[in-house]
Amino acid sequence: MVHCAAYFFKKRILNSFLLNLSGLAIFVFITAGSCLLENNFLFEKRKIFYVPPANYLKVVCGSFRSLCADLFYIRGVLAITESGEFKNRGDWADWVQKNFETALTLDPKLTQGYFFAGIVIVRDKPEEIKKGISFLENGLKLNSSDWQIPYWIGLNYYQAGNFLKAAEYYQKASAFSDAPQYLKSNQPAFYYKANRPDLGLAFLEGLAHSVKDPEQLKWIEIKLKWFENIVELEGKSEQFKRLYGYSPLNLEKLIEAGLLKEIPADPFGSGYYIDKDSGRVKSKVGKPTSLEKSEK
Amino acid sequence: MIKKILAVSFLNFKQGIRDKLFLSVVFFFVFFLALCVLLGKLSVGESEKVLRNAGLAGIELSCLILVVFSLVFSFYREKESRILEIYLSYFSRSQYISGKLIGYLLICIFYLVLAALGYSLILFLYNGFIWQVTAGIYGLFLKLSIAIGFSLVFSCLFSSPTIAFLCSLFLYLTTEAAYPSLKIILQGANQFQIIIYKCLYYLLPNLDKLDIKSQAVYGELPNLSFFISASFYGLGYCLFLWFIARLIFLRKEY
Amino acid sequence: MENESSILSFRNLSKSFARTNALENINLEIKKGEVFGLLGPNGAGKTTLIRCLIKLINPTQGDIFYKDRLLLDKDVHEHFGFLPENFQPPANLSAQEFLEILCWGLNLKTGYIDSCLKDVGLINQKDKLIKAYSRGMIQRLGLAIALLKQPQVIILDEPTLGLDPIGQNQILSLLIDLHSQGKTIFFSSHIFSQIEKVCNRIGIIHQGKLGFVGSIKDFLDKHHSPTLEEGFLKEVEADDQKNTSR
Numbered sequence: 147m148v149h150c151a152a153y154f155f156k157k158r159i160l161n162s163f164l165l166n167l168s169g170l171a172i173f174v175f176i177t178a179g180s181c182l183l184e185n186n187f188l189f190e191k192r193k194i195f196y197v198p199p200a201n202y203l204k205v206v207c208g209s210f211r212s213l214c215a216d217l218f219y220i221r222g223v224l225a226i227t228e229s230g231e232f233k234n235r236g237d238w239a240d241w242v243q244k245n246f247e248t249a250l251t252l253d254p255k256l257t258q259g260y261f262f263a264g265i266v267i268v269r270d271k272p273e274e275i276k277k278g279i280s281f282l283e284n285g286l287k288l289n290s291s292d293w294q295i296p297y298w299i300g301l302n303y304y305q306a307g308n309f310l311k312a313a314e315y316y317q318k319a320s321a322f323s324d325a326p327q328y329l330k331s332n333q334p335a336f337y338y339k340a341n342r343p344d345l346g347l348a349f350l351e352g353l354a355h356s357v358k359d360p361e362q363l364k365w366i367e368i369k370l371k372w373f374e375n376i377v378e379l380e381g382k383s384e385q386f387k388r389l390y391g392y393s394p395l396n397l398e399k400l401i402e403a404g405l406l407k408e409i410p411a412d413p414f415g416s417g418y419y420i421d422k423d424s425g426r427v428k429s430k431v432g433k434p435t436s437l438e439k440s441e442k
Numbered sequence: 443m444i445k446k447i448l449a450v451s452f453l454n455f456k457q458g459i460r461d462k463l464f465l466s467v468v469f470f471f472v473f474f475l476a477l478c479v480l481l482g483k484l485s486v487g488e489s490e491k492v493l494r495n496a497g498l499a500g501i502e503l504s505c506l507i508l509v510v511f512s513l514v515f516s517f518y519r520e521k522e523s524r525i526l527e528i529y530l531s532y533f534s535r536s537q538y539i540s541g542k543l544i545g546y547l548l549i550c551i552f553y554l555v556l557a558a559l560g561y562s563l564i565l566f567l568y569n570g571f572i573w574q575v576t577a578g579i580y581g582l583f584l585k586l587s588i589a590i591g592f593s594l595v596f597s598c599l600f601s602s603p604t605i606a607f608l609c610s611l612f613l614y615l616t617t618e619a620a621y622p623s624l625k626i627i628l629q630g631a632n633q634f635q636i637i638i639y640k641c642l643y644y645l646l647p648n649l650d651k652l653d654i655k656s657q658a659v660y661g662e663l664p665n666l667s668f669f670i671s672a673s674f675y676g677l678g679y680c681l682f683l684w685f686i687a688r689l690i691f692l693r694k695e696y
Numbered sequence: 697m698e699n700e701s702s703i704l705s706f707r708n709l710s711k712s713f714a715r716t717n718a719l720e721n722i723n724l725e726i727k728k729g730e731v732f733g734l735l736g737p738n739g740a741g742k743t744t745l746i747r748c749l750i751k752l753i754n755p756t757q758g759d760i761f762y763k764d765r766l767l768l769d770k771d772v773h774e775h776f777g778f779l780p781e782n783f784q785p786p787a788n789l790s791a792q793e794f795l796e797i798l799c800w801g802l803n804l805k806t807g808y809i810d811s812c813l814k815d816v817g818l819i820n821q822k823d824k825l826i827k828a829y830s831r832g833m834i835q836r837l838g839l840a841i842a843l844l845k846q847p848q849v850i851i852l853d854e855p856t857l858g859l860d861p862i863g864q865n866q867i868l869s870l871l872i873d874l875h876s877q878g879k880t881i882f883f884s885s886h887i888f889s890q891i892e893k894v895c896n897r898i899g900i901i902h903q904g905k906l907g908f909v910g911s912i913k914d915f916l917d918k919h920h921s922p923t924l925e926e927g928f929l930k931e932v933e934a935d936d937q938k939n940t941s942r
Contacts, residue, residue, distance in 0.1 A: 205626065208618025209653035213499040216492045220484045255660055258487030449801020453786065453794070460788035523784035528841060531750055531778040532798065534769060695753040 193231065197244045200251035207252065215253030222246040222262060239267045239274065243281055254288035260295050268302065275306045293322035297329060309340035317349075327362065334373055343377045368413045372429070375410040379418055379427040382406050393425045446533050450541020451548060458512055458549040467508040471557055474500040475564050482568060490570035494659040497561045498575065502582045502655075505553050506589055510610045513546045513593045518603040526696060539594065539691050543684050546590045554579055554586075578658030580669070584676030588647045589614050591683030598690040617649045647679050702764075703728040703849060703880050704749070709758035711744055711904075718744040720904045722758070726849075726882055731875050733895035734884040735928060741904040742884040743781065746853050749882070750778050762849075777842030781853040784834065787827035791818055791837055794826070798844060812840040816870060832863030839870060850874060852883035856890060868894055888924040900928065902935045 197218070207214040222245035225238075232238035246263035249256055260282055268278035282299045289295060300315030313336035320329035330353055337346030350370045357363050379397065382405045386394045389403070397418060400406040412418050412429045421428050458464060478500060482493035520526040529538055558579050565571035592613055596606035624643050628636055652672050657663060704726040711719040719741050726732050736742050747753045749760060751772050760767040762775075772778075785794060795809045813819045816836040821829070829837065835855060842850055855871075856864040864887070871881055871894050885891055891898060892912060900907040900915075908915055908931060912924060921927035 205619055205622040208615070208620075208622075209650050209655060210499055210618070212495050212656040212659065216481065216485060216488070216495050219488060219492070220481060223484060223486050253656065256488055256491070261487065445803065446801045449797050452797050453789070456793065456797075457786040457788050524780035525783055525785055527747075527750065527752055527780045528778060528783065528785075528838070530752060531772055531776060532802065532845070534773065696747075 195231075195241055197248050200248045203248065203252060211252045215249045215251075215256060218245050218249035218252070219256055219259055222249060222259065226262060226266065236273070239277060242267050243277070247281070247284075250285060250288055254285075255292075257289070257292050257294055260285045260289075260292075261298060265298050265301065268305075270305070272306060275302050278302050279306075291322075293319045293325035293329070295319075297325070304336065309336040310342065312336045313340065313345075313349075331365065331369060334369065338373070338376065343373065343380065347373050347377055372413045375412070375418065376427050376429070378410070379406075383420065383425070383427060394420060395422075396420055397427075443537065446537045447540045447544065450529065450533055450538055451543075451545035454516070454542055454545025455548045455552075458516065458545065459552060461512065461516075463512050463515075464508065464549070464553070467504050467553070468556065471500060471504045472560065474504065475560060479564065479568065482570070490565075490568065491659055493568055493570045494565060494572070494575055495655065497564065498578050498582070498655045498659065501554065501557045501561060501579065502585070505550060505557065505582065505586055506611075506614060508553055509546055509550050509586060509590050510593045510614075511607060512549065513542070513590060514597050514603050514607045514610065517542070517594075517597040518606075521696060530696070535692050536688055539598070539688050540684065543590065543594055543680075543687070546594075547587055547680075550583065550586050550590060554583055572661045574658045574661045574663050577663050577669075578655050581652050581654040581658070581672070584652045584672055585649045587676055587680045588649065588652075588683070591680040591687070594687040595683050595690065598687045598694060613646075614649070617646050620646060620648065621650045648675075652676055701728045702726065703762065704767075704882070705761045706745075706749075707759050707761065709745075709748060709755050709760065711741075711748060711753065711755045711757075717904050719748070719755070722901075722906050724899060724906060724909060726880060727897075728880055729875075729878050730896040731871065731881040731894050732883075733891040733898045734882070734901060735886060735888075735891060735898055736884070736901035737886065737932060740901045742901055743853055744904075745901065746851055746882075746884060749851060750776065774845065775848045777845065777847035777850045779835075779838040779842045779850075779852045779855055781857055783838055785826050785837060785841070788825065790823050790825050791829075791840070792822040795840065795844060798841070802845060804845065808844060808846070812843050815843065815873070816840045817866065831858050832860065832866065835859060835863065835867060836870075839867070843874075847879070849880045849882065852881065854885055855883055856885065856887060864890065888928065892924050898924075900931050902932050903939070905935070907931055907935055 203214055204211060222242055225242045225245050228241070229235070229238045232241065243263045246259045250259050250263075264278045264282040264285065268274045279299055279302045282295055282302065286295050286299070296315045297319035300312045300319060303309070303312040303315060313333045316329050316333050316336065319325050320333070334343075334346035334350050337343060337349065347370070350366060350373055354363065354366045354370060357366060379400070382400050383394055385405055386400055386403055394400055394403075397406070397409045397420060401408065409418060414429055416429060418427055418429045420426070475497065478493055478496040481496050482489040485492035520529070526538075533541070558576060561575075562571055565575070589610065593606065593610040596609045597603075600606045600609070620643055624639060627639055631639060652675070654664060654668075702725045704724075706722045706724040709719055709722040709724075710717065722745065734742050734745065744753070748755050749767075751767070751769055762768075762771045791813065792809065795812070796806060798804075799806050799809055809822075810819065813822050816839050818833060818836055818840060821833065826834070826837070835858075839852075839855070842852070852871075856867050859867065868890055871883070875881060875894070881894075895912065897909065897911055898915060899909045908918065915927050915931075916922070916924065919927040919930040921930060
């Protein structure tokens with residue numbers, strides 16, 4: 147009786163062990179089979195680069211429009227990493243922009259979407275910058291309440307070398323109440339680069355009248371002084387060119403010619419000079435000397 | 443009479459929140475919150491907004507499935523299990539149907555509060571919390587109260603729970619897409635058709651008007667008069683649906 | 697002229713569903729304090745008659761009177777206790793919770809809960825969830841629900857269906873107990889041994905028509921049969937022959 151019981155008990159343990167072992171074997175087999183399938187039979191998946199029209203999506207999504215916009219936004223962000231899927235960079239840029247366009251049509255307040263589609267995918271080539279500008283200008287029609295959009299348009303124009311347009315859009319951006327102050331103070335530099343320092347000067351004079359904060363006013367006055375000096379020096383340089391038929395090599399030549407009594411002090415500290423390549427008067431940008439003195 | 447109605451509503455509420463479906467939906471929502479966090483991480487630059495938006499959408503969809511499914515199938519289960527006959531031997535039909543509606547409104551509120559707590563916790567952890575999202579949840583409650591009303595009407599009307607459930611769900615989805623569809627349809631319609639479509643649009647609940655999710659996620663809210671009028675509209679429509687459900691239920695033989 | 701002790705009476709009651717006559721010209725009186733058993737094969741119309749009584753369905757023709765006046769919904773809610781066939785209470789509540797809510801809604805004293813549960817033998821399981829109850833316990837709970845409002849008339853539709861012999865005995869004992877308290881009991885069944893044990897009078901219903909109404913002794917004498925089952929089969933056979941000859 148005892149032997150029987152022992153026999154059945156051992157048989158039960160053996161059966162249990164064999165069952166567990168077979169379970170483990172099946173698991174190993176499935177895992178190995180899965181690896182085999184992946185290594186030998188994994189077919190390249192074809193991606194479908196299609197974005198449904200936003201007008202139809204608006205109908206279908208109902209009040210989940212914003213969520214749908216978020217999904218297309220995510221798709222657009224991921225699309226930025228998919229440049230390798232396209233032979234042509236232009237096609238890739240189109241694909242990214244289509245996703246963001248859909249996202250922004252459904253939810254125009256996704257501000258970063260304008261940034262990705264209008265700035266991130268844009269490089270130095272003029273056609274890409276044009277694409278970025280066009281996208282952002284359409285975006286401005288959808289969302290006219292964010293300062294960033296005209297700012298980014300201005301940035302694109304700056305990159306394209308169209309400084310007047312850059313200044314125009316910076317001005318639009320700076321008109322928003324929540325826009326940062328540097329947008330206002332950067333505009334004169336654009337006018338200067340656009341060969342219209344007079345406009346920059348006029349802008350700064352107008353700005354000085356409108357600003358009440360003493361700290362900001364002080365900074366504007368410094369910039370105004372710097373700009374006035376630039377305008378004066380460039381005017382004298384032009385006069386020199388008319389008199390002698392060639393541009394002066396340095397500012398000292400203007401003093402020698404009697405056109406200038408002395409080189410004005412550069413409020414930014416490093417001094418004015420004439421750039422040999424462009425013939426423009428420039429200065430090394432640093433901290434204004436008046437501010438440095440007050441800090442000391 | 444109020445006590446009898448509340449007794450039915452408490453029975454439905456207690457049964458509803460202890461049901462496996464309620465727990466399943468809660469678990470589903472917890473996993474959905476994890477998905478929202480992932481979506482937030484993928485949305486570079488707009489993480490907080492996407493997290494808020496996805497969370498609100500998840501609350502709405504999960505609560506919709508919960509209340510519609512739960513109400514419809516509990517109604518049919520009570521019929522099948524003959525407990526309805528016992529209830530009707532205790533309470534009048536009006537009291538029963540009123541209690542059922544209030545019970546499910548309570549379940550909806552309970553779930554929304556739970557979901558809002560979990561959702562707010564996640565938003566706090568990811569620096570995305572703004573108090574305006576709670577007002578967005580109130581808008582969801584008004585929409586869902588209308589969905590509950592429709593579920594009640596269809597449960598009373600149809601003998602099949604599947605048809606009642608599908609009708610409730612599809613009506614909700616249709617009213618979501620009603621306004622943009624109307625705009626498209628009206629473009630090619632003649633005067634008579636315009637009147638018909640507009641009547642249909644205004645007869646059906648305008649759920650798009652109660653939805654403030656897209657504003658709440660940006661921290662913008664409509665003014666107080668909107669909330670007052672939306673509350674009147676939502677609860678008034680729900681009352682209208684209760685009236686229809688009651689009319690059908692009084693005439694039905696079980 | 698009505699019998700003074702009659703509590704319920706069905707007069708020319710008929711009910712049809714589409715083209716089917718579920719009940720045809722039922723005339724029946726139930727006396728106060730009696731146990732009346734309604735017998736009939738499947739599909740005879742027992743449940744339909746009970747549903748008309750509880751006002752779940754409206755008869756196509758005829759009326760039901762309660763204490764010599766037309767039966768109203770209010771009478772059902774206040775004075776009738778009902779246990780349907782094969783019912784399932786809400787599984788996620790305990791018996792205590794369920795009865796407490798009903799008591800609160802009806803403004804009844806919560807002390808009734810314990811006494812009802814004690815009567816049906818569920819006092820020790822009152823805090824258990826109903827989903828853990830056996831079939832017998834559910835039937836007893838159903839009886840407790842029916843008794844909660846201390847009704848004057850208790851209507852039971854196949855109360856012992858699905859129960860084992862012990863469960864059946866428990867239910868029958870309860871019914872005898874209730875009868876001794878002066879309650880009027882109207883129940884349907886097709887378990888003849890139970891009918892014999894408990895009922896004062898019986899009614900035989902077949903194909904929507906009420907055949908025999910009277911005491912068990914009169915029924916057995918009518919068909920010269922030793923058992924109720926034999927008598928019932930003869931009654932049904934005779935009824936079938938009558939219908940075919942028409």
